[in-house]
Amino acid sequence: MRPRFSRGVITIAIIVIVLAVGISVGLYHLLKSAPRLAAVPDAYCTVNTPGGGVSLLPEQAQISATIAAVAARRRLPERAVVIAYATALQESKLQNLGFGDRDSVGVFQQRESQGWGTKKQLQDPVYATNKFFAALVKVKNYRKIPLAEAAQAVQRSAGGYAYAPHESDAKILAAAFTGRVPQSVHCWYPPGKTPTPKAKATEARKQLARALGSVAITTKKRGWLVAAWSVAHAEKYALNRVGYSGATWSNNLEVEGWEAGGAAGDQRVELS
Template sequence: MRFSRGVITIVIIVVVLAVGISVGLYHLLKRTPHLAEPVAAHCSVRALGSDLALDPEQAQIAATIAAVAARRKLPERAVVIAYATAIQESKLYNLDYGDRDSVGVFQQRESQGWGTKKQIMDPVYATNRFFAALVKVKNYRKIPLAEAAQAVQRSAGGYAYAPHEEQAKALAAAFTGRVPESVHCWYPSGGRTPAPAPRTEEARKQLARALGSTTITSRKRGWLVAAWSVAHAEKYGLSRVRYAGASWSNDLEAKGWRTGDGSGTGKVELS
């Protein structure tokens, strides 16, 4: 069957246009992946030259550990040891399973006297028990991290804690508030139904469980509270956290905190 030159020309034009449109769409979607597929809630920690990716549960656990340490007036080294231990034991998740009867962030065992399973599954309780044991370790601030962690955990492979030290140091610098503006999170909100009202009072009550008094007595403590609030933003429906002349908002396009749009009151403001 023969076709006229006109028909062949039209077919070629259609094919070229189809290819061109397909290539254009591919590059558009590649540049804006959030249009191609749903983006999950996520967090990032930028401190001490590290850029760490966490999911909200991991960020919440990290923030809780730092808050408990602050309540107990422990040094940052204790937080680093706790993070390295939790990363090895649970990857910073509150697991309801483990080896034998091990559960929770630190994989503590009811049969070994750490508490009931219900208690151990409470990250605030579990962290308090970890620190209570850690401070009894002689010279825990100066001895190698793996040695200090193993003295608390008494695990079969105590050497495994050491490789997590650098990551733990970055997390500790961020969540203790020593490095400001270092914790950023985002979660899906809005859509066809209006977002629920932020539960700011509930958030403050839960912070107080870990931190004790939520009064801001220093700039470092303020950034600890701000980091805790951002990490728990999805859980309590927070869309903005403001402190010390900077603000975090639940904006997918934002790269972090914005300066010049924060609270000048000395308080961490949630909304």
């Protein structure tokens, strides 16, 4: 004789089975998606202009911004910035290296033994960039001669031909970091840092002034230079937002680039 079950028992059994299946499916999808949820990317920066795009590490973006700021302080043309970028890309990949061939160090791999400065000085990107530009402006017709020839006249490298292949990327970087092409620099760093205290923004402006001189915004191009510098240094100074001329950059992984809104005027770059 087969056992008989009441409708209530059968109903409860069905509910239990449905719940078990639902929980199993839910756990499956949760576990399946867990690696993706945990895979937070590393900090990065991108530069996008009509001439093309370049991907950078935050340190590379910071050095690029510093080179452009020093050039602006010295009132140098964009061609000088292009030459500096191509040189730095070849010598250090736009990184502030503490080592190199023999006693070469820093962004431009300058040597203490050749009179460029002390090792400590040469690992200061502002100092190293000033020394590079001081030598570059002494090169006759540096604005018109081939880039590799101008760079080699400064560096006196064993392989001066190696600078030329970097000219295309150098032009993209120069267009962005000099401020000539607005809204072209974007960076992102992993969340978790507290909102920027006022002191952080103050320190950022202080360090910018060291490279640029006055941080006063006298032209829109200069304003976009300051904005690009600020975005490049966002991780270093825990900046979550930069606003200028009706556009805003924010440290948001879901937003790639600048959005409309924010600071409406052209006389100040807002940091927060």
